[in-house]
Amino acid sequence: MSQDSxxxxxARKLTGRRRREVVAVLLFSGGPIFESSIPLSVFGIDRQDxxxxxxxxxxxxxxxxxxxxxxxxxLTAPYGLEAIGRAGTVVVPAWRSxxxxxxPEALEALRRAHEEGARIVGLCTGAFVLAAAGLLDGRxxxxxxxxxxxxxxxxxxxxxxxxxxxxxxxxxxxxxxxxAGIDLCLHIVRTDHGTEAAGALARRLVVPPRRSGxxxxxxxxxxxxxxxxxxxxxxxxxxLEHLHEQFDVETLAARAYMSxxxxxxxxxxLTGSAPLQWLITQRxxxxxxxxxxxDYSVDEVAGRxxxxxxxxxxxxxxxxxxxxxxxxxAAYRARRPQGETVTAVLDQVVPAQVSAGIRRPPSPLEQGRxxxxxxxxxxxxxxxxxxxxx
Numbered sequence: 459m460s461q462d463s464x465x466x467x468x469a470r471k472l473t474g475r476r477r478r479e480v481v482a483v484l485l486f487s488g489g490p491i492f493e494s495s496i497p498l499s500v501f502g503i504d505r506q507d508x509x510x511x512x513x514x515x516x517x518x519x520x521x522x523x524x525x526x527x528x529x530x531x532x533l534t535a536p537y538g539l540e541a542i543g544r545a546g547t548v549v550v551p552a553w554r555s556x557x558x559x560x561x562p563e564a565l566e567a568l569r570r571a572h573e574e575g576a577r578i579v580g581l582c583t584g585a586f587v588l589a590a591a592g593l594l595d596g597r598x599x600x601x602x603x604x605x606x607x608x609x610x611x612x613x614x615x616x617x618x619x620x621x622x623x624x625x626x627x628x629x630x631x632x633x634x635x636x637x638a639g640i641d642l643c644l645h646i647v648r649t650d651h652g653t654e655a656a657g658a659l660a661r662r663l664v665v666p667p668r669r670s671g672x673x674x675x676x677x678x679x680x681x682x683x684x685x686x687x688x689x690x691x692x693x694x695x696x697x698l699e700h701l702h703e704q705f706d707v708e709t710l711a712a713r714a715y716m717s718x719x720x721x722x723x724x725x726x727x728l729t730g731s732a733p734l735q736w737l738i739t740q741r742x743x744x745x746x747x748x749x750x751x752x753d754y755s756v757d758e759v760a761g762r763x764x765x766x767x768x769x770x771x772x773x774x775x776x777x778x779x780x781x782x783x784x785x786x787x788a789a790y791r792a793r794r795p796q797g798e799t800v801t802a803v804l805d806q807v808v809p810a811q812v813s814a815g816i817r818r819p820p821s822p823l824e825q826g827r828x829x830x831x832x833x834x835x836x837x838x839x840x841x842x843x844x845x846x847x848x
Contacts, residue, residue: 472575475544478650482516482545482571484564484587485535488554491527493582493639497549500643500659509658511651516541520550520564539567547577547646550584551639556605565591578630579646581639585632589613593630600625602635607728614727621735623669641669690714690728697737701744702762707733742778745771749787756783 472478481501485494502515519525519535526532542548548571553560568591572578580588585601586609588594594616601609606620619625624633624642626649633642644667648656653667660667693714697705710733711721725733745763748754754762760771775783 472546474574476546476571476574476576477514477544478546479512480514480516480545481547481549482518482537482542483549483551484518484520484542484568485525485533485551486520486554486560486564487523487525487527489525489527489552491529491531492636493552493584494527496581496636496639497551497579497643499663500640500647501549505659505662508662510647510655510662516545518542521561539563542567542571542576543574545571545576547579549579549581549643550587551581553583553587556583556586556608560587560590568593572629575629577646579642580630580632581642582633582635585609586612588630588632589616594632597627597630598625599627599630599632600634601632604635606731611727620731637669640665644668690724698740701741701764704764704766707737710737738774739778741765741771742774745775745783746779746786749783750790759783 481497483494483497483501498515498517501513502517504512506512516537517535518537518539518541520539523534524532525535548568550568564587568578568588572591572593578588578593580586580599580601582602583605585594585599586605589599589609589612594613596615596617598617598619599609600606600619600622603620606618609616610618620634622634623638624631624645626642626645631642631646633639640663644656644660644665647659648667657667693710696713697710707721708718711718714721714724716724722733725731725736731739741763745759745765748759748762749756752759756771757768760768763771765771765774772782775781775786779786781789
């Protein structure tokens with residue numbers, strides 16, 4: 459879907475007792491409290507005095523209680539899985555562990571709701587629950603950039619795009635981490651009731667009605683731990699160490715002794731990203747670091763990051779970060795604490811994780827522990843709520 463097109467229409471009409479204004483939020487034990495609270499705040503508070511149409515909220519336990527959240531809080535949901543049968547929208551705000559399967563009863567309830575026309579929403583790691591239910595097969599989806607590679611690897615039929623703040627595919631919607639859950643919920647209100655209602659709600663929540671951009675500026679250079687044992691790990695490490703050189707994806711495919719098509723498929727299955735997009739993102743990230751930590755001119759930065767020309771750097775930099783390299787450097791220096799100096803850095807900016815074998819410690823979720831992601835500030839590149847063209 460292009461950036462200017464409208465959100466896709468919901469594919470099926472609601473059946474049975476389901477009502478469009480009824481929103482069911484599916485909670486599990488071990489879920490992060492921040493993500494869980496987002497749909498409760500958006501859909502569970504009467505703000506009709508501010509011009510926000512009212513939803514009816516059903517908070518449902520996805521498994522036997524009591525439910526314990528991050529921080530050891532204990533919750534008792536007023537409804538069980540049977541209440542999902544009345545909802546026109548079902549929201550899964552998060553899942554406690556990307557390595558463990560969700561309860562079969564909850565997955566069956568989600569599949570039934572979808573079959574009966576309900577809109578199904580996964581916030582952050584809630585996308586793993588939707589994928590386990592088979593609701594993302596053959597569809598575009600997103601999740602927190604840190605977990606996108608795992609989602610892509612575990613569910614290869616899902617078209618994972620780690621760049622998006624959220625993806626609206628009509629009757630199935632997914633979002634990136636914490637703050638993007640607010641973006642998606644506002645998008646749902648906008649879809650249901652229009653721009654004015656979403657704007658009024660955004661003012662009440664003291665958040666932007668629309669955030670421009672995706673997850674690009676938050677992407678870490680580190681790679682998912684799973685890639686460490688894969689034959690492509692050596693090729694990826696070489697690419698990160700030689701970003702100052704001009705090479706393309708064909709070069710990487712040749713180093714992996716693969717055809718371009720096979721390399722693209724294997725790379726996407728491991729990282730959740732197309733190799734060309736990944737390579738451009740790494741070059742832009744390196745340019746950011748050089749602009750922040752050195753006195754090189756923009757032309758010199760372009761050469762040291764493997765861009766064929768300063769024009770190419772400026773184009774990709776603006777698309778990913780929403781500003782020119784010169785403006786970015788000026789803004790960064792204006793924010794620096796008094797007395798901090800800018801010093802020249804080595805010709806190659808080699809991340810510590812590459813020197814250490816490109817592995818990183820597993821995140822709390824990958825170890826089976828829930829964690830709420832930080833509310834990430836800033837802006838990035840594409841219009842939220844709509845998938846970027848590949």
